[in-house]
Amino acid sequence: GAVVSQHPSWVICKSGTSVKIECRSLDFQATTMFWYRQFPKQSLMLMATSNEGSKATYEQGVEKDKFLINHASLTLSTLTVTSAHPEDSSFYICSAPWIGNYEQYFGPGTRLTVT
Amino acid sequence: AQSVTQPDIHITVSEGASLELRCNYSYGATPYLFWYVQSPGQGLQLLLKYFSGDTLVQGIKGFEAEFKRSQSSFNLRKPSVHWSDAAEYFCAVDPSKGDMRFGAGTRLTVKP
Numbered sequence: 001g002a003v004v005s006q007h008p009s010w011v012i013c014k015s016g017t018s019v020k021i022e023c024r025s026l027d028f029q030a031t032t033m034f035w036y037r038q039f040p041k042q043s044l045m046l047m048a049t050s051n052e053g054s055k056a057t058y059e060q061g062v063e064k065d066k067f068l069i070n071h072a073s074l075t076l077s078t079l080t081v082t083s084a085h086p087e088d089s090s091f092y093i094c095s096a097p098w099i100g101n102y103e104q105y106f107g108p109g110t111r112l113t114v115t
Numbered sequence: 116a117q118s119v120t121q122p123d124i125h126i127t128v129s130e131g132a133s134l135e136l137r138c139n140y141s142y143g144a145t146p147y148l149f150w151y152v153q154s155p156g157q158g159l160q161l162l163l164k165y166f167s168g169d170t171l172v173q174g175i176k177g178f179e180a181e182f183k184r185s186q187s188s189f190n191l192r193k194p195s196v197h198w199s200d201a202a203e204y205f206c207a208v209d210p211s212k213g214d215m216r217f218g219a220g221t222r223l224t225v226k227p
Contacts, residue, residue: 034214043205044159044217093158095215102147102166104215108158 002028002098006107013114018082021110023094029074030096034104035067038091050077084114117142119208121218128196129226136191136221138206147209148189150180153220154202165189176200201225
């Protein structure tokens with residue numbers, strides 16, 4: 001089946017720094033990818049839709065200047081958390097739809113801890 | 116407002132007992148419907164999905180779900196729960212835009 005990877009799986013950064021998270025579709029191309037955030041013991045909340053070749057679209061309440069998304073190629077989307085704060089600590093998950101069966105394939109997630 | 120509701124935050128069942136996890140959605144048209152399972156520290160695993168056709172859907176690990184249009188529900192069932200089924204279960208809908216909307220999740224505890 002289709003596989004989506006994320007890197008890194010866990011990152012710790014200091015407050016005020018930026019951190020980049022990569023999402024890759026390993027064996028299929030994805031013109032669209034999605035980024036979610038999951039706080040402990042809570043559900044996944046859609047943050048933004050990453051579009052290859054165009055700007056990302058952000059959900060209401062998500063700061064586009066803080067969460068920079070770049071869909072560099074048909075297999076790679078990156079989420080950069082800029083000027084990170086402790087409240088940005090969360091589990092970030094990406095997904096990519098495979099047109100073949102119209103399923104979303106989820107990455108394993110990246111745990112971000114901001115100290 | 117469009118929403119996905121999982122009314123039960125936490126359910127405890129005995130091993131071998133049957134299970135039903137509830138999910139209701141509120142969207143104008145029938146969206147695509149999914150159930151995912153997430154074990155601690157693990158990614159999301161798709162259990163089953165409903166797009167159209169037969170309203171009783173079979174999934175992996177012995178799970179099934181029934182779509183009931185009149186009730187806007189898509190409840191997940193399993194006739195006999197195993198200890199390894201303990202996890203967080205998410206109902207999700209895709210209202211044809213390609214983005215997923217998740218319910219709050221139901222945490223399943225299995226008693227020996």
